[in-house]
Amino acid sequence: MNDSDLNFALRESMERQALSAPLPDGLLAATKQRLRRRRIRDGSVGGVAAAALAVGLVFGGQAMLTGNAGASDGSIAASPGPSSEAVEPEESSPPGFEDGEELSNSVPFHNVDVVDVCLSYDDDEFVEFSIVERVDGEYMSGMWGQTTPETPNADGILTNIEYMLNDSQDSSVRMTLEEGALDEPPAEDTHTFTTADGHEGLIGVDASTQWRTLRVESGVSDVLVRIDLNADENVVSESELISWPDMLDFHADSEPCQA
Amino acid sequence: MENFDDYVRARGGALLRFAYVLCGDSHRAEDFVQEALLRCSRKWRRIENGAGPDAYVRKAILRQYLSWRRRKSAAEHVSDQIEPADRRRDASDSLGERDAIWRMLVQLPRRQRAVLVLRFYEDLPTDEIAALLGMRPATVRVHASRGLEQLRRHPDLTRDFSSVKEMT
Numbered sequence: 001m002n003d004s005d006l007n008f009a010l011r012e013s014m015e016r017q018a019l020s021a022p023l024p025d026g027l028l029a030a031t032k033q034r035l036r037r038r039r040i041r042d043g044s045v046g047g048v049a050a051a052a053l054a055v056g057l058v059f060g061g062q063a064m065l066t067g068n069a070g071a072s073d074g075s076i077a078a079s080p081g082p083s084s085e086a087v088e089p090e091e092s093s094p095p096g097f098e099d100g101e102e103l104s105n106s107v108p109f110h111n112v113d114v115v116d117v118c119l120s121y122d123d124d125e126f127v128e129f130s131i132v133e134r135v136d137g138e139y140m141s142g143m144w145g146q147t148t149p150e151t152p153n154a155d156g157i158l159t160n161i162e163y164m165l166n167d168s169q170d171s172s173v174r175m176t177l178e179e180g181a182l183d184e185p186p187a188e189d190t191h192t193f194t195t196a197d198g199h200e201g202l203i204g205v206d207a208s209t210q211w212r213t214l215r216v217e218s219g220v221s222d223v224l225v226r227i228d229l230n231a232d233e234n235v236v237s238e239s240e241l242i243s244w245p246d247m248l249d250f251h252a253d254s255e256p257c258q259a
Numbered sequence: 260m261e262n263f264d265d266y267v268r269a270r271g272g273a274l275l276r277f278a279y280v281l282c283g284d285s286h287r288a289e290d291f292v293q294e295a296l297l298r299c300s301r302k303w304r305r306i307e308n309g310a311g312p313d314a315y316v317r318k319a320i321l322r323q324y325l326s327w328r329r330r331k332s333a334a335e336h337v338s339d340q341i342e343p344a345d346r347r348r349d350a351s352d353s354l355g356e357r358d359a360i361w362r363m364l365v366q367l368p369r370r371q372r373a374v375l376v377l378r379f380y381e382d383l384p385t386d387e388i389a390a391l392l393g394m395r396p397a398t399v400r401v402h403a404s405r406g407l408e409q410l411r412r413h414p415d416l417t418r419d420f421s422s423v424k425e426m427t
Contacts, residue, residue: 017280
């Protein structure tokens with residue numbers, strides 16, 4: 001096979017795979033639904049950065065864990081249920097997008113022994129997060145999404161994000177990242193902390209990419225991850241099946257969550 | 260937004276295929292395309308009045324792909340057990356080579372893969388690839404060269420690729 005044959009083979013391989021790929025239907029509707037969800041997030045923006053971020057984990061089919069950005073005391077305390085101080089979404093819809101589209105979904109997790117949460121800002125200044133479950137150290141499933149669009153302030157935002165975890169024994173814990181703690185990453189790029197019930201957490205910070213990584217270990221099972229964008233609307237991000245077998249080690253890298 | 264709807268209906272399949280060739284996963288491809296379209300929809304009037312939506316949307320998909328891989332690849336497990344989409348039709352050496360190439364593509368670093376996809380699937384010249392990926396043309400050629408070198412060394416390829424001509 002000569003040079004041009006290889007080029008042809010390469011092109012043909014891609015085209016063949018593209019043509020045989022299982023493509024989903026309803027791309028337009030799905031995109032609109034995603035835009036609708038994002039619009040709600042846009043509408044939930046308050047004056048405080050990340051004001052409406054809420055991450056809820058539901059264990060054993062019952063709402064047990066809710067994280068809610070917006071608190072300011074930097075405390076670690078038990079607190080059930082979603083925030084009741086959500087900001088109302090804006091009323092206007094983007095052109096061509098109707099109200100009343102389906103907003104909810106759910107992603108069941110099973111037999112979780114570790115929940116990883118990864119937060120970051122992307123180029124468009126959204127807060128992004130990833131949550132994955134692992135069983136016996138093996139990645140099982142995960143989800144990711146984006147939260148409130150916002151303009152990072154001079155302090156780097158993400159100053160008030162709370163997570164509350166409940167395990168199968170219904171012991172709950174809520175963690176609050178201390179205000180400003182993420183703005184001054186230590187040289188080793190990680191913070192460690194211990195939650196009220198003794199769970200260890202790890203925050204990885206890469207100042208160059210503004211990644212914020214939070215990992216919480218919890219011996220729970222039957223976990224459902226949910227994103228609460230305000231008190232009335234529970235919006236769940238897409239599930240994501242990726243191979244992530246070595247989560248524990250990535251914190252040792254100088255670039256958390258990064259190649 | 261009617262034009263946006265028309266565009267998605269008309270070009271959605273092609274966009275999904277492009278994303279699929281990039282990432283090798285149909286679900287992830289859909290996610291990339293949806294996110295790219297969502298972001299483009301916010302400034303659609305400007306996009307459609309510009310050089311044309313295809314280039315803009317394609318760049319948005321590329322950003323999604325590169326960004327996602329950047330986030331996940333630190334711990335992402337790359338398997339050499341990935342099945343081609345249509346392995347049952349693999350009845351000849353030629354098809355076997357195509358599948359071997361595909362499996363190799365899946366394992367390439369994201370920028371090498373993006374360059375090869377843009378070059379061989381999208382048929383773009385080096386300058387356009389450089390503009391899309393935000394890198395110099397020389398860097399594009401380096402990525403292409405290294406990607407092709409990986410293919411050249413793949414043990415499953417039954418024919419002689421030793422004299423593969425690198426992209427110029």
